[in-house]
Amino acid sequence: MTSLDTVLDKDGVRLTVDDAVATVTLTNPAKRNAQSPALWRALTEAGRALPGTVRVVVLRGEGKSFSAGLDRQAFTIEGFDGEPSFLDMARGPEAELDATIAEYQEAFTWWRRNDLVSIATVQGHAIGAGFQLALACDLRIVAEDVQFAMRETSLGLVPDLTGTHPLVNLVGYARALEICATGRFVHAEEAERTGLANLVVPADQLDAAARDLAGALLAAPRDAVVETKALLAGALSRDYEQQRVAERAAQGRRLRDLAGITD
Template sequence: MFETLETEVTGRVASIKINRPKQLNALNTQVMEEVLAAASGFAASPDIGCLILKSGERAFAAGADIRELAVQDHASMRASNFFSGWDQFAALRIPKIAAVRGYALGGGCELAMMCDVILASENARFGQPELKIGCIPGIGGTQRLTRLVGRACAMDMILTGRMVGAEEALRIGLVSRVIADDQLEAVAHEVAATIAGYPGDIVQMARDCVNMAENSTLDSGIRHERQTYHALYGLPAQREGMAAFLEKRAPNFNGA
């Protein structure tokens, strides 16, 4: 079905793996369109509760495809609103996990940052080296990286173009866990299955509240969280979850 991707479904977890090994999974328009199509399909399915973006052997994605970019000019970039499909991917409300092995550079780092959780293998390398080719990040890198790691670290990475290893990425807040290379996919599936096991509507509420923190003042963010918290009372999942706690049993969210 897809020329640049491999997809798989295990239980309530779907996975997408970019498959352009000769190009180190460089992101071109076809990849963008196919990732968006696959992810949108999974997001629309009530049987899927979490999505994993998997890494190749050597790279998660080593950047945008320069061969495609080098022939563009201002008019063509503006007319096509180049990269806008990635905005649609980022906006999908399905929880997304990036399981990063090897290089996640430029657009690859930006793609990982569109996900809710970034899990890194010990050999993962992150960077925004666009200045080295006379460019700047264009898929949200200047914005998401600054929000994740702060102005000082973002300026350092973007203005020097240097790569950071997995342990430094963990220390500065770019990733949430560093995992042994041979355990990365297993842990990613375990995390995804945990998330997928919770009620989808409650997971989306939690995601929305966390994302609100990046785009609002503290007061308005807390107000949004409180309103959302009040609104979930009376939902089947809330009633089942609290009843199960009081009755000292595991909740049955599937029947809620």
């Protein structure tokens, strides 16, 4: 694998790899990186195409907006070329509709794999599916002009691209409900204050901030980061005593590994 190797470039998604850092870029700024089923399949493919050497994945969008959300063409009678419209999907069998939504969700699930740390760099609009894609990542660096909004409920729908779980975990149930039910904008100051954003920087510093954070993440031994990420992620579903047990088990594995002891 050579430095800055382009692994994938299709349907509005480009994946490049530079040693231990991969970059996934949304590449349709003319439509504010609006999302479609083809884009979601490309994102899923990007996750599957990552070389095993990758430790950090940076997600970014070209242009003034990270992603303005779902392309409204999905709700027209015609839908996208070669794709069933959302209206046609709704008229089909319930099991097929469920399976299709599950397939779409795959584009949003791999970002939290324990062997990776993912960083979303978000500028301008991150609406609906765009907001949920940013939430799919472990960490978020946002520009001062960022505008998050969850507009699905306002359209008679619900957020269904895995965004509800991280949103509640980050800002709490009451604030998450208010953000979703009103569809209002969340700007940079609130995003940082409530935990949606790890860092706020000027828009022209997003890429540099991501490089700095990626470098800091790569400074720690890979296996220790993997164990720590799994430990912290699991804390959400464990009680205090269960977490103590998990900490001991993880530390035992690290100590045996450092001592060169193999099972």
